[in-house]
Amino acid sequence: MLTLCLLLGYAATVTSQTLVERLGYPKNAILLIVNNDDAGMCHAANTGTIKGLQEGLISSSTIMFTCPWATEIVDFAKTHPDKDFGVHLTLTSEWKHYKWGPVAPIDRVRSLVDSNGYFWKGVQEVYQHGNAEQAYEEGKAQIEKALSYGLPITHIDSHMGTFQLDPAYFEQYARLAKTFNLPLRMASQSTLEKYGQGGMREKCIQLGLVFPDYLIYEELQNYGEVEDFWVNIIDNLKPGVTELYLHASELTPELEAITGTARKRADELKAFTESSKIREALARKNIQLISYRPLLELQRASNP
Numbered sequence: 195m196l197t198l199c200l201l202l203g204y205a206a207t208v209t210s211q212t213l214v215e216r217l218g219y220p221k222n223a224i225l226l227i228v229n230n231d232d233a234g235m236c237h238a239a240n241t242g243t244i245k246g247l248q249e250g251l252i253s254s255s256t257i258m259f260t261c262p263w264a265t266e267i268v269d270f271a272k273t274h275p276d277k278d279f280g281v282h283l284t285l286t287s288e289w290k291h292y293k294w295g296p297v298a299p300i301d302r303v304r305s306l307v308d309s310n311g312y313f314w315k316g317v318q319e320v321y322q323h324g325n326a327e328q329a330y331e332e333g334k335a336q337i338e339k340a341l342s343y344g345l346p347i348t349h350i351d352s353h354m355g356t357f358q359l360d361p362a363y364f365e366q367y368a369r370l371a372k373t374f375n376l377p378l379r380m381a382s383q384s385t386l387e388k389y390g391q392g393g394m395r396e397k398c399i400q401l402g403l404v405f406p407d408y409l410i411y412e413e414l415q416n417y418g419e420v421e422d423f424w425v426n427i428i429d430n431l432k433p434g435v436t437e438l439y440l441h442a443s444e445l446t447p448e449l450e451a452i453t454g455t456a457r458k459r460a461d462e463l464k465a466f467t468e469s470s471k472i473r474e475a476l477a478r479k480n481i482q483l484i485s486y487r488p489l490l491e492l493q494r495a496s497n498p
Contacts, residue, residue: 224481227437230255234264242443242463250467254485256282259336260294268343278485280349281340283333285356287313292452298335303328317356330366349486351379377489380405404493407434420461428475
């Protein structure tokens with residue numbers, strides 16, 4: 195009986211505190227995670243990630259373990275344990291001439307691949323042909339591959355949002371987070387409601403999962419000049435924990451051959467390594483940069 199009362203008391207304390215308070219900050223604190231997606235996708239993505247982590251404002255990154263260049267960024271991560279990396283769960287292979295496929299044995303995830311054994315090109319193709327249970331198997335294999343390298347993975351997120359935009363896939367995404375006791379990228383409440391998933395945040399709280407309060411997601415559809423765009427986002431951040439994600443990469447012939455967004459990716463790297471405007475915006479609002487590691491430590495302390 196005493197144990198039950200203590201648990202109920204703990205639950206009440208958790209629900210009465212904001213995330214920033216649970217992390218040890220004042221209630222009005224603005225905490226920001228700057229995550230660089232697509233590490234491991236190619237050499238230019240890796241060198242951009244490393245530069246952003248070492249010289250810039252990038253505070254964490256997620257690795258695509260389906261891609262052949264993953265081993266390069268793994269080597270960096272293993273020799274720089276102060277830098278935080280998660281798994282960029284991947285179910286799509288979107289570029290025309292640069293393709294990848296599953297980590298799991300193909301006969302176990304057959305619905306997730308096309309006739310050539312590559313992932314489907316787009317999110318809707320995954321939903322049309324794929325099986326959510328097989329997506330869980332593939333996500334599990336990707337996380338296990340990360341752990342097999344001895345990396346202290348801090349979180350998971352979803353390449354192109356494939357694990358997040360459909361309720362059946364989101365269920366498997368939360369299941370992966372619970373299975374491996376990892377925080378996960380979570381859309382803001384307004385975005386979830388738009389996709390008919392307004393109750394997802396509460397369900398994940400009940401699972402004991404920790405995730406940011408806000409995610410800059412739909413705003414990314416309206417890019418103008420990269421530096422000014424991000425300054426405007428930063429100027430309007432609210433108290434709480436916000437995650438914004440980049441695809442910062444170095445501009446190289448390799449990257450230009452892979453993607454039509456090469457210059458935008460290079461502009462993001464420049465903005466978050468060289469821009470005085472962005473640094474001034476962070477200072478102006480007293481914004482504290484953090485990684486996913488404090489969220490991981492909080493989740494595992496609450497759910498050993």
